[in-house]
Amino acid sequence: MTILFGQPRIRVTKNIHLDIISSMDKTVYIIGHRNPDTDAVVSAVGYATLKNLLGHPEYKAARAGHLNPQTAYIFEKFGLQRPEYLPDLVPKVKYFMQDKVETVTADVSVWAAIGQMEKTEIRVLPVVDAEGHYQSLLHYSGFARGVLTILNPEKKHRFSTSIRLIQKTLNAQPIYIAGDADKTFNASIHVGSSSTESFSKRLEAHASEDIVVISSDREDIQRICIEHKVKLLITTSNCVIDKELRELAETNSVSVIVSPYSTSPTSMLIAYSMPVSVMGDKEIVTVHQNDTIAKIKDILKNAHCKYLPVVDDENKVIGIISEHDLMKEPNVEVILVDHNEITQAVEGIEHYKIQEVIDHHRIGSIPTKNPITFINRPVGSTSTQIAGLYKEYRIPIPKDVASLLLCGILSDTLILQSATVTDTDRDMAEYLSSITDLDIKELGNEILMAGSKVGGRPASEIIHQDMKEYTEGKLTYTASQIEVGNPQEILDRKSEFMEELAVERRAHKGLFACLLVTDITKLSSVLLIDCDPKFTQFITFPKQEDGVYYLKDVVSRKKQLIPLITEQVLNYSV
Numbered sequence: 001m002t003i004l005f006g007q008p009r010i011r012v013t014k015n016i017h018l019d020i021i022s023s024m025d026k027t028v029y030i031i032g033h034r035n036p037d038t039d040a041v042v043s044a045v046g047y048a049t050l051k052n053l054l055g056h057p058e059y060k061a062a063r064a065g066h067l068n069p070q071t072a073y074i075f076e077k078f079g080l081q082r083p084e085y086l087p088d089l090v091p092k093v094k095y096f097m098q099d100k101v102e103t104v105t106a107d108v109s110v111w112a113a114i115g116q117m118e119k120t121e122i123r124v125l126p127v128v129d130a131e132g133h134y135q136s137l138l139h140y141s142g143f144a145r146g147v148l149t150i151l152n153p154e155k156k157h158r159f160s161t162s163i164r165l166i167q168k169t170l171n172a173q174p175i176y177i178a179g180d181a182d183k184t185f186n187a188s189i190h191v192g193s194s195s196t197e198s199f200s201k202r203l204e205a206h207a208s209e210d211i212v213v214i215s216s217d218r219e220d221i222q223r224i225c226i227e228h229k230v231k232l233l234i235t236t237s238n239c240v241i242d243k244e245l246r247e248l249a250e251t252n253s254v255s256v257i258v259s260p261y262s263t264s265p266t267s268m269l270i271a272y273s274m275p276v277s278v279m280g281d282k283e284i285v286t287v288h289q290n291d292t293i294a295k296i297k298d299i300l301k302n303a304h305c306k307y308l309p310v311v312d313d314e315n316k317v318i319g320i321i322s323e324h325d326l327m328k329e330p331n332v333e334v335i336l337v338d339h340n341e342i343t344q345a346v347e348g349i350e351h352y353k354i355q356e357v358i359d360h361h362r363i364g365s366i367p368t369k370n371p372i373t374f375i376n377r378p379v380g381s382t383s384t385q386i387a388g389l390y391k392e393y394r395i396p397i398p399k400d401v402a403s404l405l406l407c408g409i410l411s412d413t414l415i416l417q418s419a420t421v422t423d424t425d426r427d428m429a430e431y432l433s434s435i436t437d438l439d440i441k442e443l444g445n446e447i448l449m450a451g452s453k454v455g456g457r458p459a460s461e462i463i464h465q466d467m468k469e470y471t472e473g474k475l476t477y478t479a480s481q482i483e484v485g486n487p488q489e490i491l492d493r494k495s496e497f498m499e500e501l502a503v504e505r506r507a508h509k510g511l512f513a514c515l516l517v518t519d520i521t522k523l524s525s526v527l528l529i530d531c532d533p534k535f536t537q538f539i540t541f542p543k544q545e546d547g548v549y550y551l552k553d554v555v556s557r558k559k560q561l562i563p564l565i566t567e568q569v570l571n572y573s574v
Contacts, residue, residue, distance in 0.1 A: 062083050064087075080400055080404065091351050097320060107165075111269065125276075135280060139281060139284075142304060162275075165273040175257060176246060186210060192215035213230050215235055216237065232257070287309070337382055356374070359382060378422070403432075419560050479561065481515070484518070
């Protein structure tokens with residue numbers, strides 16, 4: 001820090017104890033749709049791993065919902081960590097907070113702290129205790145108010161400091177230090193520039209206080225100070241007291257230091273020796289990284305300065321956020337896998353840049369701000385495409401990732417029997433099988449049975465585990481799917497499921513809500529549907545009973561159910 005006091009420039013850079021919190025790099029989440037199935041989750045893991053192997057550690061797999069029983073079984077089977085759960089991407093503090101923040105411990109001098117602020121061009125400096133817990137915020141407006149209060153000539157010139165802080169602030173040479181130099185005290189500052197008689201009277205008037213005297217080369221003043229046993233004697237302009245006075249100082253336990261500056265800058269600098277805790281603004285409200293931007297906007301607006309410390313659950317500083325930060329791009333971007341419709345994406349996706357989309361469904365409505373990589377191939381599984389990208393980049397697929405991707409293919413294609421399956425899927429499944437030494441049929445049956453268990457599970461859980469929302473013009477509807485070994489398990493609980501479908505339809509204000517129950521043994525399905533009564537006449541599927549329809553050879557929601565039911569919706573809307 002550089003300050004001009006009518007003297008040569010003064011620079012203080014030593015002994016500044018500041019903690020620097022590491023930068024927060026941009027994160028790119030690779031994430032599937034809400035209520036994710038196995039293909040969505042393992043595709044995210046597989047693609048994030050590929051990005052990491054290509055030298056991009058910022059890419060991370062995520063999921064927009066809890067794992068269904070099948071997916072949970074797969075991750076447990078192979079002993080793999082589940083991807084991070086992101087219930088939403090609603091703008092939060094952690095996506096906008098500053099990349100770098102410095103903190104200063106409460107016992108550092110104001111001079112050192114302000115010097116560091118100027119050196120690094122930061123506007124605020126959180127003050128923490130020895131364990132790193134937040135105490136207050138040092139900012140320029142608060143600092144100005146504090147200095148004006150302390151230097152007010154109408155008030156007693158006293159402030160908390162220590163001999164050590166004074167010494168460091170002045171870059172002073174210690175001659176003799178009595179007692180604990182780090183112990184704080186309320187200093188009463190005096191300049192020894194008057195007559196000896198008048199100065200003695202002044203010291204007597206302040207005899208009960210911890211007196212600090214700034215003296216030039218006047219030995220008479222120095223002697224008076226030592227004889228009156230002041231707390232600290234500061235001689236200026238590198239003036240060293242003589243041997244006799246030094247011995248007297250030791251006898252009287254008077255600390256003595258030598259300032260390299262003249263009396264005027266020494267007198268001005270000493271006020272900045274206060275611990276920074278004195279100047280910190282304790283009224284600034286802290287926020288947490290998961291607080292929403294909507295929540296903190298008013299807090300920022302009403303703050304003394306337009307910065308707020310971000311703390312963790314232990315009240316330790318992990319960042320800073322300002323009004324200016326909210327105008328910048330967030331430190332998060334996304335890649336979507338296994339979906340491309342806004343209604344299926346994690347909540348809040350519209351606030352972030354979408355880098356890529358990798359999918360195998362119909363093209364929906366995901367608006368983007370910039371051109372993106374969009375890979376959408378008519379194959380049975382997104383996992384097939386992810387495995388293919390490893391080949392394109394000539395990157396060997398790790399065995400554990402290959403196991404996940406194989407599960408994704410077998411799950412999404414009903415062990416390569418679905419109407420959606422292609423030769424590309426079959427070839428890729430064989431390739432992954434050879435890498436992992438896993439039998440396709442055996443593994444497929446194992447994971448399908450893991451996902452087909454419905455006993456003891458609430459109807460709402462089953463409906464939501466793989467539910468997608470669709471839009472046709474102004475009409476919306478939801479379609480869920482579950483694969484089971486025996487659809488009768490669902491039909492025996494028909495009233496329970498129909499009630500939950502009705503709740504779902506009302507919640508989405510949709511035309512209908514349906515559940516496709518796929519028999520993995522007969523490769524056919526039954527459809528449970530709750531709909532607007534006017535829509536019933538447009539349903540052309542064979543009816544088994546009220547709200548239940550039989551769909552022979554239909555096992556794919558994407559390729560079979562949705563095209564058929566979309567036609568019926570369009571007929572209804574005409």
